[in-house]
Amino acid sequence: MVSIDTELVIHLMNRAGFGITPDELDSCTGIAYEDLVENLLGSKESSHIPDDVIFRDHVDLHASRSGVPAYWAYRMISTKSPLEEKMSLFWHGIFATGNSKLNNLRSLLNQIEMFRRSGTGKFDDLLLELSQDPAMLIWLDNQDNLNESINENYGREILELFSMGVGNYTEDDIKECARAFTGWSVANSEYMSLMAQKDSIWPYGRIVWHYDFKPGIHDVDTKEFLGEQGPFNGDDVIRIICSQKATARFIARHMYNFFVADEVPVPQWKDTPPRDPAAIDTLVEAYFEYDHDIKSVLRVLLTSNFFKESRYQKIKSPVELVIGTLRLSGEYNDDSKVDSSIFGVIAESDYMGQALCNPPSVEGWHTGEEWISSGALVDRVNFASQHIGNPDNDGVKHIVDRIRTDLRDDAHTVGELIESCGNSVGITRISEDTTEGVLDLFSQEEVQVKGKDAKIPIEDDTILRVLEFMVSSREYQLC
Amino acid sequence: MKTVKTIGINSNQPVGRGFNFPYDIAIKEDLGKSRTIYLLNRSNSATRMGTRIQYFTYEEDWIGEFGNPLEDDEAKFTRPVTLAFDNSDQLHVTDEATDEIKIFNSEGKFQRSIKLDSDSQGNGDRFGPAGIAIDSGDFIYVSSRYLNLIQKLTPEGRVVKEWGGTGGGPGEFSMPWGMDVDSQGDLYVADWRNDRIQKFDSEGIFLKTYGESGRGVGQFHRPSSVAVDANLNVAVADWGNERVQILDNAGSVINVLEGEATLSKWSHEWLDVNLDEREARNRADLKVLDLPDHLKNAYHEASQTEHKFWGPVSVKFDSENQLYVTEHSRHRIQVFEPAS
Structure with missing residues (x-):
């Protein structure tokens, strides 16, 4: 289980920022919550x-x-x-x-x-x-x-x-x-x-x-x-x-x-x-x-x-979802990555219902559940899974490396893999539905029998598939 | 220097006359008769529609264009940066996205390309050709924005010399950009992120540095282009300071230009058929600025008026020592001549 402190830091960064990468989370270790708030302010x-x-x-x-x-x-x-x-x-x-x-x-x-x-x-x-x-x-x-x-x-x-x-x-x-x-x-x-x-x-x-x-x-x-x-x-x-x-x-x-x-x-x-x-x-x-x-x-x-106490009480806005995903994927993580692809990427936020610099009226955007229409939900899920499911992205590669290193011996279970992947993309409370969905990804008999207690080899492809599933989950839509 | 004229007008069309984020020019002179200007439109970076080279006379008579996205692959551009003519009027165009120099004749017909690579570095990284200059012997100098080096090539594209490296010391570079060769064969490089101009001989021996980081006279902020006139005066497109500085060859500043644009021939023609804008414009005072403190800097002042340089990205001299300053964000060329 992720510690309460870690969960709180992730919550703070989801709301006061655009999420947090595993490395950024490491850098917060030992810093008091109030000091993190002051740093942000x-x-x-x-x-x-x-x-x-x-x-x-x-x-x-x-x-x-x-x-x-x-x-x-x-x-x-x-x-x-x-x-x-x-x-x-x-x-x-x-x-x-x-x-x-x-x-x-x-x-x-x-x-x-x-x-x-x-x-x-x-x-x-x-x-x-x-x-x-x-x-x-x-x-x-x-x-x-x-x-x-x-x-x-x-x-x-x-x-x-x-x-x-x-x-x-x-x-x-x-x-x-x-x-x-x-x-x-x-x-x-x-x-x-x-x-x-x-x-x-x-x-x-x-x-x-x-x-x-x-x-x-x-x-x-x-x-x-x-x-x-x-x-x-x-x-x-x-x-x-x-x-x-x-x-x-x-x-x-x-x-x-x-x-x-x-x-x-x-x-x-x-x-x-x-x-x-x-x-x-x-x-x-x-x-x-x-x-x-x-x-x-x-x-x-x-x-x-x-x-x-307000964790998971908000639906991410399209901009929060897009930017948070890109910060995780590391596609623009240094100045050599400046590239015309940015125009298409931010246009995805438009398709999800939030076009920066062009609000629907002087009243601005309606938020919360109004972000989610059937079309927008498909766009949101597709966007996140495409970017986090791409092992060529530096940030994704790094997350996979971290998880593989953390879970490198075979004493780890599918449940631990699920938790590690969830935490890496900012999900600290993983629902039964999501867990069941991940388990369905595995064809091994042991997983079918023992569920999340099953022990399996932790390969890069496996990690990537679970990460991709995590950002397709209901939990990833929330913050 | 004093203002001679302004050339051009903005256009957002993918074809036809009018500039769309012009990035560099090359001038073809028929001495004593005519000057033809070749202008590279960088255009909208999302779609690239409109990325092309237009050419027209000094008097703003439109001639034609080439290299647009509708052309064959070999003739079109992706992210072109700078232009230079060789001594046979072959136009060389760097394209930092495709690591090529594309070569056209003066009618815009594609001739061939030179592929640049980083094999000599052994790392297979992108080259990113930015600036280009060609000397009297048709040797080609090209700067690499990604590898931070200069290559000297034969006209056929064989590397005969290479120097540089990443850093801020003499002979090192940080994202170099525009270049020029003077009448004595020395090379000047706009060492963009080091905020200086470096001078080398034709074998790459470091000779001199001009300028340092800053906003003051004689200081540069991200210089993008350099040009040397017949008297060996050095014009620098001080891009990040929205100005052009002219130095003597020893490095003393002899002129600082901030722009003094007038209406071009094409602008007059446009306003003649858009009288509501001409009349409203006549009632406006586009030179008076009363900006709050947070907007009192060169960028904002340039953005909020019209006569000043905004994005002076390229400087070029013609044979009469007239200076051409291309501004990408005002979509025009301002021409200056020596004061005396």
Whole structure:
């Protein structure tokens, strides 16, 4: 049996990262759980595939003309700071911005880099950066939000989807909020939005956007917002929003959904209580106790009992499944492995229902059970088994070598092989169904008679078949 | 140096005029009469559709193209990197994915290829030919990005000299890229990940290093290309710093170029039939930048304006000492001439 500590480390890395390889697990030996959490929260280490090499091999990624999901995939696969990438993914799911309208992926990548830079800081600062983020401003038409004629798109979504949630403000608050953000625009907004509308790359490729405040179209008059009055601008509105308990609850529930256990989709939150109200209360308290600091809330979450006890309560998102599998398979484990195959690999996540940089709507993706349709499940199983079932992949080769070395004498049973293979791909609780399925792989009479207590020769092919079965199991879909 | 003109326009089409992530050029001159520019489009790395060589006059009169994915296997490219003409106007193209130099005549007809290998190293690793330069005797120099060495080949492809090795010492390399041979037969190599240019004689004897890592004047960040003019001045595509630096042969910086693009002939033609964009563009100010601190660096400044170099990957001189800077992320060539 795997030790409780090992199981907890695997759980932490599944949620705060993209899983853990056997070697990485070894390197955690002897480190206290709280110290591992601190390492994750504080890590700003670089990755093993630097940008310059990526851009040399994929020149189109230099300008982010296309392929930002592929670039992001390199980052997620190779990062030594997985929580940083996980938080970027978290905010991308909430502040969901899509290139289908922007036609300017480099601007969208700047937004994702902003999540990487500010995603664990004070929520007020993050919301301010978001409100000045050119991709978000164009996505929600704020360049058309003028003092003479407001466009309330951003004013509505910042309240409904980015901070407080439906039911915690009025229609008047939306209008007043929009007034406060008038003039928050991008430089050369007329030309830039025309190029975006026409998907124009002429004459010299896309020009990346930058924020520009236009005082001439900003409404300086008094506003009344969430019970407060004043000549508010966007900064004031963000301060007021971030001081609301509804905001703390909304962010807490998102964090719970992303890191702890699957919740119902956001539109149902108004009518459906949280799965664990006490956990949400704990996170809300942390939000205020630590002055809206997201990293502090994360620390409370990751060290809480409700987190530690939440194993296998979540269905992996397509990106988590794809990236976690590739980190295990080691296909991109050094900078000589930069290769065009990355484009096809990350496209698999699209087929499974999560196309990075193109969320289905401003509401982002519905998660949990909604990831699993019959077609998506087949894609998920096929993807994992193809990549972990390929002995030419360096990571797979290494896992097979480790297991063979660990089990090299013939005193080991099929049950031990199953456990070793499961643990190697991050599965610590193997169901009876999965065990039965593995046993069916063996034709030896002894296995048919003695089941998992049977002793068999541990050959590479055998290990590989069991590994492949493990990543095809129900358990591998969960984390 | 002062700006002369800008050539080209972006295109995402797999055929026809317009550039799609141009990576290098070669210039064929009929002295006193005409200059024909051969431009390598690296294109979209996922599909490779559009990877090809286009050729056109200095005046932007379109002539043709070759090497696209629809051609026969022997004539098409996978991951082409650099171009060079020999003294018989045979265009040599390195392809780092297939470990080949493909050779075409000036009409784009495939002639033959030279297969490069690592047999002399005995390890069978990929060669990854990146840069290419051809001297007055038609000896071919090719840099290996994977093996970190330079090979000198006969025109037929027989290796006559090989030097290098992985490292940062004199004569060692880290993913070398572009190269040029000066009028005295010395070779200059953009030692990409060592952030320097190295100079060798024609037998591979190390002579000199130019530059060091950094962002300051005289420092380089991932230089991708080098070109030497008739006065032995050395132009360096300081790719990671989004600029071109020009040094005298002793190594003193005499010019730093950041780009000053104008509208090319093809750009004017395009805007003439897209008047809404021309008018909106005329009302815009694409040179004013007020960027937040985290975007105040060469890459972001280049990405958020239009006249500056963005991805200056290749530098080439013509016989009149005009400098051609190819920018992959702005899909154009900026041409400069000596100031005096």
